[in-house]
Amino acid sequence: MKKRIIAYVLLWLPVFVNGSMASEGFVRENLKTFHEFRLGNGIPVVVKKTGQSRIRSVCVAVKGGKALVQADKAGLDKVTAKLMTMESKKYSDVARRALLKKTTATISASDGLDYTQYALKTIDSYFDETFDLFADLFINPAFSERFFNELIISLKSAYRSDLTDGYARASYAVNRQFFAGHPYSSYLYTVKTLEAVTLDDVKKFYKDNYTASRIIVCAVGDFDIDALKKKLDATFGTIGQGTRAEEGGSGFALSPTPPLSLDSYSDLKKEVSYVRGNFPAPGITDTDYWALKLGTSIISDILNDMVRTKNGMAYSVWAHLYAKQSNYGNISIYKTNNPAGVIKLIRKSIDIAAQGRCLSPFTGNGNSGGYVSLEQALDFYKVSFSTKFYSGLQDNTSIALKMADSYVHTGDCLNYLYVMNTVGSVTAQDVVRAVRSYVSGASIYWAVTAHPETVSLLEKDPREYAASAQTVILQ
Amino acid sequence: MRIKKSLTALFVLCLCFTAPLCALESHVLENGLEVFLEENHIVPLVTIRITFRAGAIVETMDLNGLCHLYEHMLFKGNALYKNQEQFKAALKRMGAGNWNGGTSTEFVTYYITIPSDKLAEGLEFWAYAVKAPLLDGRELVKERQVVHNEIAGNQSEPHYMLMKAEQKALYPDYWFRRDVGGDLGVIDTASVEKMEYIKNNFYVPNNAALFISGDIYPEAVLPVIKKYYGDWQKGKGFPEIPPHRPLKKDVWVAVNNSPTKGLVDVKFSFRGPDAGVDPGATYGADVWGQVMNDPAGTFKNAVYKKVPELHGGTRFISAGYYTQRDAGLSFFSFKLRVPEEKGLLGIIERLRQAVTDEIARMVTRQYFTREELSSAKQELRNHDILSRETSDRYLANLSFWWASTSTDYYLSYLDRIEAVSGEAVRGYVKGYLVNRPFLTSVWINIDDDAKHGIVKTIGETKQ
Numbered sequence: 037m038k039k040r041i042i043a044y045v046l047l048w049l050p051v052f053v054n055g056s057m058a059s060e061g062f063v064r065e066n067l068k069t070f071h072e073f074r075l076g077n078g079i080p081v082v083v084k085k086t087g088q089s090r091i092r093s094v095c096v097a098v099k100g101g102k103a104l105v106q107a108d109k110a111g112l113d114k115v116t117a118k119l120m121t122m123e124s125k126k127y128s129d130v131a132r133r134a135l136l137k138k139t140t141a142t143i144s145a146s147d148g149l150d151y152t153q154y155a156l157k158t159i160d161s162y163f164d165e166t167f168d169l170f171a172d173l174f175i176n177p178a179f180s181e182r183f184f185n186e187l188i189i190s191l192k193s194a195y196r197s198d199l200t201d202g203y204a205r206a207s208y209a210v211n212r213q214f215f216a217g218h219p220y221s222s223y224l225y226t227v228k229t230l231e232a233v234t235l236d237d238v239k240k241f242y243k244d245n246y247t248a249s250r251i252i253v254c255a256v257g258d259f260d261i262d263a264l265k266k267k268l269d270a271t272f273g274t275i276g277q278g279t280r281a282e283e284g285g286s287g288f289a290l291s292p293t294p295p296l297s298l299d300s301y302s303d304l305k306k307e308v309s310y311v312r313g314n315f316p317a318p319g320i321t322d323t324d325y326w327a328l329k330l331g332t333s334i335i336s337d338i339l340n341d342m343v344r345t346k347n348g349m350a351y352s353v354w355a356h357l358y359a360k361q362s363n364y365g366n367i368s369i370y371k372t373n374n375p376a377g378v379i380k381l382i383r384k385s386i387d388i389a390a391q392g393r394c395l396s397p398f399t400g401n402g403n404s405g406g407y408v409s410l411e412q413a414l415d416f417y418k419v420s421f422s423t424k425f426y427s428g429l430q431d432n433t434s435i436a437l438k439m440a441d442s443y444v445h446t447g448d449c450l451n452y453l454y455v456m457n458t459v460g461s462v463t464a465q466d467v468v469r470a471v472r473s474y475v476s477g478a479s480i481y482w483a484v485t486a487h488p489e490t491v492s493l494l495e496k497d498p499r500e501y502a503a504s505a506q507t508v509i510l511q
Numbered sequence: 512m513r514i515k516k517s518l519t520a521l522f523v524l525c526l527c528f529t530a531p532l533c534a535l536e537s538h539v540l541e542n543g544l545e546v547f548l549e550e551n552h553i554v555p556l557v558t559i560r561i562t563f564r565a566g567a568i569v570e571t572m573d574l575n576g577l578c579h580l581y582e583h584m585l586f587k588g589n590a591l592y593k594n595q596e597q598f599k600a601a602l603k604r605m606g607a608g609n610w611n612g613g614t615s616t617e618f619v620t621y622y623i624t625i626p627s628d629k630l631a632e633g634l635e636f637w638a639y640a641v642k643a644p645l646l647d648g649r650e651l652v653k654e655r656q657v658v659h660n661e662i663a664g665n666q667s668e669p670h671y672m673l674m675k676a677e678q679k680a681l682y683p684d685y686w687f688r689r690d691v692g693g694d695l696g697v698i699d700t701a702s703v704e705k706m707e708y709i710k711n712n713f714y715v716p717n718n719a720a721l722f723i724s725g726d727i728y729p730e731a732v733l734p735v736i737k738k739y740y741g742d743w744q745k746g747k748g749f750p751e752i753p754p755h756r757p758l759k760k761d762v763w764v765a766v767n768n769s770p771t772k773g774l775v776d777v778k779f780s781f782r783g784p785d786a787g788v789d790p791g792a793t794y795g796a797d798v799w800g801q802v803m804n805d806p807a808g809t810f811k812n813a814v815y816k817k818v819p820e821l822h823g824g825t826r827f828i829s830a831g832y833y834t835q836r837d838a839g840l841s842f843f844s845f846k847l848r849v850p851e852e853k854g855l856l857g858i859i860e861r862l863r864q865a866v867t868d869e870i871a872r873m874v875t876r877q878y879f880t881r882e883e884l885s886s887a888k889q890e891l892r893n894h895d896i897l898s899r900e901t902s903d904r905y906l907a908n909l910s911f912w913w914a915s916t917s918t919d920y921y922l923s924y925l926d927r928i929e930a931v932s933g934e935a936v937r938g939y940v941k942g943y944l945v946n947r948p949f950l951t952s953v954w955i956n957i958d959d960d961a962k963h964g965i966v967k968t969i970g971e972t973k974q
Contacts, residue, residue, distance in 0.1 A: 041582070089900045090896055091900050098797055129824075139803060140893035140897060159893055159897070189774065193771040193773075202667065203669065234934060304664075305666060340598070343879040345596065345599075347653070348652075348653030348655075351658075351664065370664075373656065397603035399597045416604060423624055425608075430554055432903075458615035509709055
């Protein structure tokens with residue numbers, strides 16, 4: 037059987053070798069399409085000129101993220117960003133909506149852990165009109181009392197709606213413990229923190245933080261580079277310098293023996309629970325990052341096989357690694373009828389990966405299945421990864437966002453181009469080391485959201501998850 | 512064979528220069544399977560999607576939820592991959608990045624994205640899955656629990672109660688044809704025989720379409736498709752289904768589990784047009800929906816003037832038409848601030864009156880201006896441009912339209928929209944909105960309801 041497996045791997049190896057070569061070609065040819073310059077106030081601009089569609093995308097990233105917000109005013113950055121998509125000095129709310137409807141363009145804002153991003157997506161023939169709106173919303177936001185009050189009502193409603201979602205509750209419960217004492221704790225806004233935010237806070241937050249030193253502009257589309265530069269200089273180029281942005285994130289203040297967080301939610305049916313665990317992880321510039329990225333993919337496959345395929349114990353299950361300045365990952369069980377039993381399968385799955393084994397990709401070719409050593413299967417994971425990677429580069433907005441994210445987390449917009457080269461060099465030993473260091477050896481923070489009867493059982497006996505349990509009140 | 516070009520060549524070829532989406536090709540195999548091919552070399556990937564005209568639309572009450580369960584069972588092994596482990600191992604060997612299945616009211620769809628040099632394997636992979644699934648009894652028992660967990664989770668969400676009440680009010684005879692998740696009792700007792708019934712009746716080539724997009728060369732792909740799908744045995748095709756009756760009178764539903772305190776959601780829903788019955792009216796309905804949502808337009812401003820209690824001015828007013836073969840729906844939705852004093856029901860009544868007054872005015876010639884209609888048509892063309900940015904998204908969109916309308920409907924859509932006149936829009940309004948009974952649904956927070964007694968009053972006076 038082993039011979040057959042080796043033959044099969046050899047059959048595939050040329051494909052991945054091909055993939056690596058292709059990656060070099062991909063980088064080389066892509067590099068020709070980038071244009072970089074700075075605006076008068078120092079804001080860096082990176083443009084990828086491409087005619088692959090009629091869509092033009094501009095993304096403006098403002099560095100700082102949750103570190104700029106005090107936890108007792110959590111939501112302040114979100115309120116500021118959302119208000120900046122509503123009305124400006126030149127464009128009333130109605131005029132904004134009418135223009136966006138006419139042009140079918142979208143202007144969105146998203147407050148992330150490390151940065152806030154503004155994005156314009158527009159068809160080329162409307163670019164002049166929609167860019168003018170986009171820029172004015174950013175540079176001259178109106179911050180009116182009326183929209184501020186309405187937005188606070190809407191966000192409070194959205195928060196209450198989130199609390200009717202079992203998985204959102206489990207995420208909230210675990211993040212509250214995991215982010216405690218860290219700047220990311222201001223990610224967790226509540227009705228109380230939203231009510232503490234004032235319009236003056238918003239205006240001050242904008243004045244202090246929406247400054248040239250924090251901003252980068254990324255654009256993707258069939259632009260006339262000189263014309264775009266002129267437009268950007270006349271708009272974003274007029275933003276004041278401000279203070280220099282902080283670099284880097286701090287570590288989480290974690291306990292070696294975290295208790296299990298239990299969230300009792302009586303509106304859930306008794307047979308449905310949600311489980312989520314967080315663990316600290318290396319950042320994207322760390323040499324272990326891509327090894328752990330592949331490692332979480334391998335753990336996901338084993339989890340899926342054990343929890344869902346073999347035992348029908350949950351609707352969905354996965355492990356995921358983020359790419360944040362203070363980085364972390366999670367393991368999630370979505371809709372399980374057995375939260376007490378599922379944790380044993382999670383631990384078993386992690387152990388298998390930590391032993392350097394993974395689900396066999398050779399099952400069905402005369403082989404009986406089960407697990408094989410990671411050396412035999414790693415290239416298949418790399419090919420799957422490359423499929424996902426290139427899938428995410430098909431539209432201009434995704435590329436612009438990837439460039440901005442790359443800049444914030446690595447200091448270079450173009451770093452995303454080299455991901456496949458880096459992944460290609462990861463070895464099975466790298467993956468095993470990363471899984472052992474960051475997952476199997478970690479004290480994972482767990483939370484379970486479930487019906488009160490299920491919670492009561494876990495409260496009495498949390499030992500599969502942790503030495504102790506604590507109740508979390510979400511309101 | 513051109514399709515076997517190496518990854519290296521393709522990566523260099525596809526790199527980010529002008530590569531507009533190529534034209535869509537469509538074919539029909541002898542067994543009735545429709546095939547859509549879209550060539551696009553932006554990335555060296557291919558997406559294969561296979562869609563069936565199935566889902567809740569073809570279910571009876573005792574089968575409600577079984578198309579969804581069957582969708583799951585397709586991943587549990589077939590004549591080529593004998594169990595789910597083998598099935599997933601094959602996905603891994605192909606380098607699949609994204610793969611999944613989904614069930615909706617009017618379609619069931621499966622898709623996979625793989626490196627383009629694995630296209631033939633991908634086509635063979637889905638061919639065995641759809642033609643020869645194992646439907647093993649022990650696996651069925653396990654998957655029933657998985658689907659039970661999924662549906663029970665959905666039923667725990669507050670919106671589920673409102674949705675269920677609306678389905679029963681709008682489609683009193685065949686409400687289950689709108690319930691994709693289905694009945695837990697039906698799912699818990701599903702048998703292999705019932706799975707075979709679903710397969711033999713709905714998973715047949717003359718009720719299916721294969722969509723392939725990305726880094727392909729159509730002339731090379733078609734023979735491979737014929738090789739793997741040409742022997743698929745034809746079945747009865749899409750079944751005759753009894754139409755939903757029109758509403759005989761106005762109906763109301765009120766549910767008091769909204770998580771949103773201080774705001775109440777109000778929606779007015781009108782039946783039709785059904786694309787399977789009156790496709791001609793759907794074009795006018797789409798143009799109408801675009802005009803309705805103009806923030807500076809007549810409708811929103813007239814309603815807001817009469818109902819200043821609307822939250823967010825005109826921002827949360829929306830109206831539109833949802834295309835469905837069996838249960839097309841025209842709707843108006845609003846968010847109202849809950850007043851401190853009693854009188855919420857009066858505001859809702861005033862809102863209803865404001866909307867019905869506007870509907871009555873819509874049949875006058877001056878209501879929809881030439882500019883508004885022209886802009887609406889341009890916006891629909893813009894949506895088409897946006898939907899074509901990536902080929903897999905484009906084909907997902909096409910798959911939806913294929914299931915709920917027809918190939919001809921989709922391919923001639925923009926021409927038909929261009930031809931929509933003011934008279935056609937007014938025709939739709941007269942046929943489906945003016946003096947038609949409709950559903951009023953109210954979703955309110957329990958604390959607000961305690962003060963205003965909406966659920967109780969509506970239950971006592973509006974049924």
